[in-house]
Structures are given as C-alpha cells and as structure tokens.
Amino acid sequence: MPCYEKAIEAEPGYWHPYYCKACTLVRTGGKRRQSYELIRKVLSRTEADFAALRSDPAFQALFDPSRPSPAGQPSKRKAGRRRKR
Secondary structure (H helix, E strand, O other), X not given: OXXXXXXXXXXXXXXXXXXXXXXXXXXXXXXXXXXXXXXXXXXXXXXXXXHHHXXXXXXHHHHOOOOEOXXXXXXXXXXXXXXXX
16 A cells, blocks of 8 residues: 555645545455554545534534434444445
8 A cells, every 4th residue: 555655654644645545455355453443544534524524413414323313213224334236
C-alpha cells in the first residue's frame, strides 16, 4: 500500500487516503486494529463537516446499529456485508 503511504505523507490532514487504506485492509483481511485507527483518523478529519448532524438520531444511528434506522425500523444490514445489486 505504498500509494496510500505517499498520499498520507504528502497531505497528512486530508482524510481520503486514510479511508482508502482502511477499506483495503478490511477487504484483504488486513489488521483490524490498524483499520480502526485509520477510520478514527478519517472521522477526526471530517468532524467539523458533520457537526450540524451530531444531534440528529438518523446520524447517530449510523454509528450505533442497535438504534432505529432513519425510517424508524431497525437496520437489517449487517456490518461488513454488501447489498446485492
């Protein structure tokens, strides 16, 4: 994943290379702990962008699968599984 490392080194404040690296690690069976750390970095870099949504139950449901989805129904989607197209 040298391309992600170069992008992170060039722009350490930009969230996208952290996100891409985390996705690659998850999809290729990489280290989960490292993936979580990268996801944490993505969220810390985009925090101000979503500040207005923090108190919205629909936004909170994105981070807590036990909360009802925005439509009022519990989410049926399981983490790590993609929907069939």
